[in-house]
Amino acid sequence: MxxxxxxxxxxxxxxxxxxxxxxxxxxxxxxxxxxxxxxxxxxxxxxxxxxxxxxxxxxxxxxxxxxxxxxxxxxxxxxxxxxxxxxxxxxxxxxxxxxxxxxxxxxxxxxxxxxxxKTDVPLRRGEGDFKRKKISDASNADNAVARAARLAPSAVNFQPWRLVFEDGKVTVAANVRGVGKLLPGRLYLYDLGIALKHVEVALEHEGKTVTSFTPRGSGKTFAVEAAF
Ligand SMILES: Cc1cc2nc3c(=O)[nH]c(=O)nc-3n(C[C@H](O)[C@H](O)[C@H](O)COP(=O)(O)O)c2cc1C
CATH class of the missing domain: 3.40.109.10 (NADH Oxidase)
Incomplete structure (x- = not known):
């Protein structure tokens, strides 16, 4: 696989x-x-x-x-x-x-x-088996990269990030709101990196290469822009 x-x-x-x-x-x-x-x-x-x-x-x-x-x-x-x-x-x-x-x-x-x-617990059968936010709540575009990022695991399944697609780049930005504010410490920063990995794997699946990762902001406004 x-x-x-x-x-x-x-x-x-x-x-x-x-x-x-x-x-x-x-x-x-x-x-x-x-x-x-x-x-x-x-x-x-x-x-x-x-x-x-x-x-x-x-x-x-x-x-x-x-x-x-x-x-x-x-x-x-x-x-x-x-x-x-x-x-x-x-x-x-x-x-x-x-x-x-x-x-x-x-x-x-x-x-x-x-x-x-080692485990006997089976893999999921597909996208329908995941409990996640709607794409429109997590991304400004509905495309294959956003669909892959949406399935990224996150602490307490809060998905505390948002994707912004622009020409030739996608930004994964912290979006710590609502119940997500209850998350202890800075776990949302791991979540942001996890979503970024899904973005990269999905871009590579489309034959694209991430040419740069640019960090922006800090703390709850932290974001990483991936150019491709
Ligand atoms: C940074 C991080 C910390 C997590 N910590 C725990 C944990 O302490 N205990 C636990 O049972 N699950 C933990 N999880 C797993 C999440 O609850 C899980 O990824 C989320 O509910 C989505 O479910 P899924 O991974 O099966 O798709 C953690 C996940 C992340 C990304």
Whole structure:
């Protein structure tokens, strides 16, 4: 399954086989995330941990993200780990973003984790299985890129962003309103990066390449413009 196809089938998996993965697939996953594309100028670090090193969470393993705490650093973690979420589900594993879990051993640059493992929970059958905002509430255009972004996972499913399409570019902008304001901390910045990854995968599916990512604003007005 391609990453693009996985956008229309993935889900948050919260039930896993207790059996851990073998060393070889774990090394392959570490290799993937270690070499994963990050936003320009960003250098988050990713480390696999087993459940016994974690508090909370559902999965036997997790990818822990370590990064600076600027707005762009958090967006980059969302963008990069969402690539891993799609890839893991495309090759048959389950995965779940988990803001409520954390490593038992505190680290100042720890940000968030993505749990993963073997699962029998099936993928979704298609777009109709997702509970999301209407496209018109999340985008100024209804097109294939917006439809893929709309399905992006977000903390508490708040989808705290809006897409603005203009000629040759699309901006993913924070849109923290209504109940979204109840979100703890700056989780919306991961959400923004996650949606940006879906935008990029959908553009690539159309044969387009993102030629630049330009961050704008800060905090609740933060946005990233992707030119293609
Ligand atoms: C940044 C982030 C943090 C999340 N934290 C949690 C969490 O702590 N616990 C949980 O059960 N789900 C968590 N989720 C999963 C969301 O609830 C889920 O993505 C959303 O409800 C959409 O469902 P779906 O991923 O199945 O499409 C998190 C998602 C994101 C993006």
């Amino acid at each position: 391609t990453l693009y196809e996985t956008i229309f089938a993935r889900r948050s998996v919260r039930q896993y086989d207790a059996a851990p993965l073998d060393a070889d697939p774990l090394a392959e996953i570490q290799n993937y995330i270690g070499g994963a594309k990050q936003l320009p100028g960003q250098s988050a670090q990713f480390e696999i941990a087993d459940a016994d090193r974690l508090k909370g969470g559902f999965a036997p393993h997790a990818i822990l993200a370590f990064a600076g705490d600027s707005d762009l650093s958090l967006v980059n973690v969302g963008y990069t780990l969402q690539g891993a979420d799609l890839w893991l589900q495309s090759i048959g594993y389950g995965s779940v973003w988990c803001g409520m879990a954390s490593p038992k051993e505190q680290a100042p640059d720890y940000r968030i984790l993505l749990g993963f493992g």
